[in-house]
Amino acid sequence: MALYMGIDVGGTTVKGIVIDQKGTIICENNVPTQIGEQLADCIITLADLLVGATGKVYSSLVGVGVCSPGIIDSENGVIVFSGNLKLKNYPLKALLEDKLGIPVKVGNDANGAALGEAKFGAGKGYKDSILVTLGTGVGGGIIIDGKIFEGNKGAGAEVGHMVIERGGHLCTCGRRGCFEVYCSARALTARTKWAMEEDTGSEMWKAYDYNTADGRTPFEFMVSDRSARQVVEWYIKHLACGLANLANIFRPQIIMIGGGVAAQGSRLTIPLQKEFDNELFGGTDYAPVPIACATLGNRAGAYGAAALLM
Ligand code: BGC
Numbered sequence: 001m002a003l004y005m006g007i008d009v010g011g012t013t014v015k016g017i018v019i020d021q022k023g024t025i026i027c028e029n030n031v032p033t034q035i036g037e038q039l040a041d042c043i044i045t046l047a048d049l050l051v052g053a054t055g056k057v058y059s060s061l062v063g064v065g066v067c068s069p070g071i072i073d074s075e076n077g078v079i080v081f082s083g084n085l086k087l088k089n090y091p092l093k094a095l096l097e098d099k100l101g102i103p104v105k106v107g108n109d110a111n112g113a114a115l116g117e118a119k120f121g122a123g124k125g126y127k128d129s130i131l132v133t134l135g136t137g138v139g140g141g142i143i144i145d146g147k148i149f150e151g152n153k154g155a156g157a158e159v160g161h162m163v164i165e166r167g168g169h170l171c172t173c174g175r176r177g178c179f180e181v182y183c184s185a186r187a188l189t190a191r192t193k194w195a196m197e198e199d200t201g202s203e204m205w206k207a208y209d210y211n212t213a214d215g216r217t218p219f220e221f222m223v224s225d226r227s228a229r230q231v232v233e234w235y236i237k238h239l240a241c242g243l244a245n246l247a248n249i250f251r252p253q254i255i256m257i258g259g260g261v262a263a264q265g266s267r268l269t270i271p272l273q274k275e276f277d278n279e280l281f282g283g284t285d286y287a288p289v290p291i292a293c294a295t296l297g298n299r300a301g302a303y304g305a306a307a308l309l310m
Contacts, residue, residue: 003061005050006306007043008109008299009033009068011084011136011186016046017302018054018061021310023120027053028302036086039079040095047100063103065308066092067112067301069137071155077106080155083172084137105308109133111148111157112304113258113294114141119307121256121295128252131294132159132243133301135259137172138180142250160184164241182238185260188215191234195227202227219264236268240275247289248281258294258301265293 003026007016010033017028029049034042043066051058070082077093079085096104114131117123123131127146133139140159142149150156160180161173168177181187192213196204203225204217218235221228243255261268273291277284294300 004306005064006302008301065305067109067305110139113300116304131256133259134261179242199227244279
């Protein structure tokens, strides 16, 4: 049985799985992300845990696929630039192959997640689809006519760095007002904490404090608490704006939402679809664009990473 290791580097957690050709999970695990030059070391720690759990040795795997945020030179396996990981020209493939002794492939995390969904999840059977990941950053995987669109040398599809508020908040990429600054899980958490500070009577304070509140908190209280509802509305308006920009250009058959925020399911997608439909060019009578949550959830990137070797 051919086995594939897939590793997804997130801004806070590195997730790994070992799967077979059909996508059956043999084992999975995760470790905290080490930002900066130590990244390869923490991936190796995770790979050792995973290979140990399979009861096999590295040479019995087909290889290791790694999906990482940022511009990836996939031919050479180099992270050319990642603002979130604070890396420039980082030779990840060479560092990993040196230690693991088996083939390593590296790709962009959101492209990987889109491929994972197209092969094993919600994107199956669609010619043109877009997956937007809402995690530490905002990533995009654009599939056109069944093929991933990556731009010149894989540097494209950086949907998180499309500006939705000119002159807005500063992004890790150096520009202001990027989609990511308003719609990442990090942005949602920051807005939640801001809203809690503004309204000390908010129900959000009953269950959480400044350290424990995160992006899930406003969704939990959106029905009963005004401040929580306002955070969700703020978030959904910005998200609908960015997604409608993408839909107006590519008009895909479906938009999938992945990353941590997608765990909100229909609490997110139902109001989001409404806002989005209002912004969709020409309305929804002709070529409507349904928005769905990615079915592989948080595992989409790891699946896609493993699929890099298939
Ligand atoms: C990066 C993308 C990545 C996304 C999600 C963005 O900040 O620029 O390359 O796909 O975060 O991790």
